[in-house]
Amino acid sequence: EVQLLESGGGLVQPGGSLRLSCEVSGFTFANYAMSWVRQAPGKGLEWVSTISHSGASTTYFSDSVKGRSTISRDNSKNTLFLQMGSLRAEDTAIYYCAKGGPSGYYGDFDYWGQGTPVTVSS
Amino acid sequence: DIQMTQSPSSVSASVGDRVTITCRASQGINNYLAWVQQKPGKAPKSLIYAASSLRSGVPSKFSGSGSGTDFTLTISSLQPEDSGTYYCQQYDSYPFTFGPGTRVDIK
Numbered sequence: 001e002v003q004l005l006e007s008g009g010g011l012v013q014p015g016g017s018l019r020l021s022c023e024v025s026g027f028t029f030a031n032y033a034m035s036w037v038r039q040a041p042g043k044g045l046e047w048v049s050t051i052s053h054s055g056a057s058t059t060y061f062s063d064s065v066k067g068r069s070t071i072s073r074d075n076s077k078n079t080l081f082l083q084m085g086s087l088r089a090e091d092t093a094i095y096y097c098a099k100g101g102p103s104g105y106y107g108d109f110d111y112w113g114q115g116t117p118v119t120v121s122s
Numbered sequence: 123d124i125q126m127t128q129s130p131s132s133v134s135a136s137v138g139d140r141v142t143i144t145c146r147a148s149q150g151i152n153n154y155l156a157w158v159q160q161k162p163g164k165a166p167k168s169l170i171y172a173a174s175s176l177r178s179g180v181p182s183k184f185s186g187s188g189s190g191t192d193f194t195l196t197i198s199s200l201q202p203e204d205s206g207t208y209y210c211q212q213y214d215s216y217p218f219t220f221g222p223g224t225r226v227d228i229k
Contacts, residue, residue, distance in 0.1 A: 035218075037166075045158070045166065045209055047218040062217045101171060105154060107213025110177060112165045 002026035002111045004097050009116030016120070017085040022097030022113055023078060030054035030075040033100035035109060036082045038093035038118075048095070049082060050106050060106075064090075087120045094118075124148050124212050128221035136229045141197040143224045145210035150190050154214040157186055157195045160223075161206040169208075170195065202228050 008020040022034070036048040049071040052058040059071050070083040080097055094115040101110035125148040135141050145155065153173040158166045168177045170186040173193055183198045197204055205228050210221040 044223050045160075045211070045220040047211075047220070050216075050218075060216050096165060098166075101168075103171065105213055107154070107211070107216075107218040108156060108171050109158075109166075109211075110168050110171070112167065114165045 002099065004099060004111060004113030006095060006097050006113045006116035009095060009118045011119045011121065012087050013122050014088060014120055016087050017083070018087070018118065020082040020084070020095055020097075020116055020118070022080040022082075024080070024097075024099070025078060027099070029073075029078040033106040034073060034080045035098045035100065035106070036071065036080075037096045037098055037109070037112075038091075039096070039115075040090070040093045043093075046093075047107070050100075051080070052106065053100070087118075089120050092118060092120050123217055124151060124215060124219050126210055126212055126219050126221035128208075128210060128224050130224060131222065132225040132227065134227040134229050135200050137200055137202065139200045141200050141204075141226060143195045143208055143210075143226075145188075145193045145195070145221050147191045147193075147212055151212045151214035153189055154212060155186070155188070155193050156211045156213060157184075158209045158211060158220075159204075159206055160209065164206075166209070197226075200226070200228065204228075 035050040068086045098109035099111040101108035155173045157170040174186045207223045
């Protein structure tokens, strides 16, 4: 059974940083692209970042987080990370990790985690 | 960026009704279109990819169609467990973008 479990969310002051983790199981992590998608309170879904499958580890970011975020993966620990800095109130959201589907297209998400909430407030 | 729009923004239908949701992309997306279901307080769940391919384990009452810029999600016989918000998403190019969502309620 495929499982994705996010952690690392919480209350952060504006200008602060945090690192989100997504530990996965039930599939060969290294073989699939992985992504982060967020959802602000009462709003829709917003793609944040994608990292390719192991090997190239090419990364992509939305303009809203580009330059202040890093996405990475530790294939030995089956874990995806999102490091975010210079946090703003508008970064307040539930952050979901999502697995790339078997089609090979990075934005084709076949499984989603339960999410970890991030609140940016003083 | 590719903009995604959906209509209607909300729909209220009876059990057993056929429900259709429309999604339009601001430019052609080569059928790289997914549909995602989200129930209140829950994580999103993938239903359909490549415009019309049903994800494994998803009931066949869900179907997708369309091409180019116009796509449709159909629920053939609405059940209480189908209530929630449905999003379309393009993955043809970065940034991947979602539609604003369609809320489906049971009368």
